[in-house]
Amino acid sequence: MKIGTLVATAAAVALMSSTALAEIKIGASLPLTGNFSVAGQKHQQGYEHCVALINERGGILGEPVELIVSDNRSDPATAINQYERFINVDGVDAVYGTFSSRLTFPVANILAKYGYVHPVPAGGALRIYTQGHDNIYYFQPNAAEYVGASLAGVLADLVPEDGKPVTAAVISADDFFANGVWSGLMGEKVMDPADGSEVADLAPGYLAENGIEVVFSQRWPEEGFNDWLNLANQVKRSDAELIIGLTASAEEAVQLTRSFKTVRADPKMVYLSQGTQAEYLEGTGASSDGVLVHTSWHKDAPFDSVLAGEPFSNNDFVNTFKARYGSVPDEDSAIPFALCQGIEQAMLGAGNTDNAAMGEWLKARTKEEPVLTILGRFNWDDVGLPADKPFLMTQWNGGELQFVYPTDEFEGVSPMTFPKGGF
């Protein structure tokens, strides 16, 4: 009898203490190993840093937050299984999204099936948002297909008329995200892979709209490609004045830039779709000067942001991140941090962790009453893409990543270096 009482008491205490220690559970499946591991680990840091700061400030709705992170090894099937497990075994209250369009696309179906709010940190392919799910919210400025709008804006507003590039070489990773950017630039139709229906017709494309002729275009395989010098030499031989490298990772951006330097390419302008990371600068040095890269986040962007109901600036984010990890964050950590801010605000706005209520609150956001994050304000359109939110266009100059466009969003915009010249 005494033993039975003791066991029952111990079980009750254990249950009570575990309840008290982890009232709100959030699951995130991330590619911590495998091909996406570089960005995946930074996403983990972004999520964990945000949750740690929230807990330091008393949690959400007075309850501490427990973050469960699982490594999906960059494998879509594993990511699906892990979200199923978060929901059915771990009983999480909410989820944070995974990294990359390739993993997000299949995961979206699972989270829609269970009615969980699906906040996406990195999954820019338009096809993700046209599957008909109403639970998805993208925490970057726009879909990959519309990234080219920022480059078009730079060409129209910052490049002198008499010096505008008239020819372009477009080379791209054969990757979900990069292919989306390619479609927008080249004016292709976007098709739904499930039924072959047309999602969007992007003709004539941002390049044709700006009078730029594509004189060379090529894709490289997503994995196992090593022949960078040959590719760079083909681009050089095309004599294109504008080089567009739709890189899917900082690693590819490094390989391309170094190869352009080796072959002594000399374009007027270079735009890469990845390359804001510190390791890009480390790998390319002065060759990065003049290279344009779009980004969702910049440390100097003075966005009004909130964490635990208190103002939280980009400066606060950078300083606390450095204190925790000893390194300066880049957008791969800033984006998941912003997503975490958004979900915290959704829980506070809904007054509970019910996903339907959180979804309603997120849907009700407007330009005047947005979610406020270190990536700026967010409100979403019908398919879950941010409304009226441009990407920032940045440029490497003297080892600094400066933001150069748009010029009317806030103070501190740097003049763009043009032409780029050699590497």
Next chain:
Amino acid sequence: MADIIQTMILGMALGGVFALMGSGLSLIFGVMRIVNLAHPALIIAGAYTAYWGFRLAGVDPLIMLPVAAFILAVVGIVIYKLVFEREASSAKYTQMTVLLTFALAMIVEGALGTAFTNTQRVTSPGYATDAFFIGEVFIPKGQLYAGLVSLAIIGGLSLFLKYSNFGYAIRATTQNRDAAELLGVNVNLVAMVSFAIGIGLAGAAGALVSFVFSFFPAKHWEWIAILMSLVVLGGMGSILGTVVAAFLLSIVAAFVGDFFGATWSTMTFFLALFLVLLIRPQGLFGEKPELA
């Protein structure tokens, strides 16, 4: 014409690096019948050794090469003693090594990720992004130096295997392990030293890779299929075959990339692997398998 010469040069430049990357793999299979799927992961360990030498002390990766080779050779001895020595008498030794080295690759990847994070790295000595220009043609200095060093190491290894007593023992063990043992060769010692040399070659290749390609712990998965295609085409266990295959496939891949697009250049390696296994399983320089 200049374009054709240029493509040929770029193919050869890539081939020189692949030759050393594949040689250690070939040596280990030749002597020990170990299909070492962890070889590219250990190449990355060598690349990190060169990277940190360059970053912390400014030591050129070519100077760091013997350091990386030595450290990885010691690691090779430890791995051999811990993992392979006790399994050497197993009837399904070769099949088991596939699983063992697959696990080893994941352990090495995890250890490197824990130690150095998954951030991609590359060393940047001045020559890594420079080139000799001769008229319309250029020769990339980084790949040229890597290729020359690679050939020098392989040449030295070949001389060692051909003319030293221990080299005789290694070759004898490669040709017939049982006969070599009957003739007094300490095959266990030969196996351990060969494994250490093979992993040391991975370390040396890593030092070269560190300025030719950017790398991170998980990068090795992209290389294993390419290296296996070189070893199979050259003939499993033939170092000369691996070198010839590395140059041949890299040159063909460069032309394929030039004419049909970058997507197909990588396919060249896998297509070669497929065709060789179908048409000539023993590869270019391998021995024809005996019929049972």
